Amino acid sequence: MTPQGPGTTPQAGRMPEMAKPRADVPEACDGPVRMCVICRERAPKATLTRYVRDAQGNLQIDETQTHPGRGWYLCSNPGCAQRFAKYRPGTRRKGESNAGK
Ligand SMILES: [Zn+2]
Structure with missing residues (x-):
């Protein structure tokens, strides 16, 4: 049994969307940023080790x-x-384009 009348939804206390500060985002774009292949954390390229x-x-x-x-x-x-x-890298297809964003 579903009431089909409009405006019957109890949506009284709708909270405004709060902008939560994201703690895990490193500081802004200062040089190239790369992603750790393991944890996928992004960090400035200079702080990462490249293999x-x-x-x-x-x-x-x-x-x-x-x-x-x-x-x-x-x-x-x-x-x-x-x-x-x-x-073990190399499981992906060869010639994968480095499209990024
Ligand atoms: Zn990592």
Whole structure:
């Protein structure tokens, strides 16, 4: 039994949408921002460690962050480093465009 009369919904105390401050967003756009492949946390590229694959397919730290090709970024979280040790990149299709946004 559903009442079909209009205006019968009890919506008395509708709260205005409050803008919650987001605590987990790092400070504004200051240089390029990359995402940690493990926790997907975004951080300035300069604070992340970039890894690239060598000829054998092993991940190596790209200290200069300028190595050509696909790179993986890792944040400074120790937990991420542990998980990244078992991380196996390359499951995605080759030629994936780096479209971003
Ligand atoms: Zn991370």
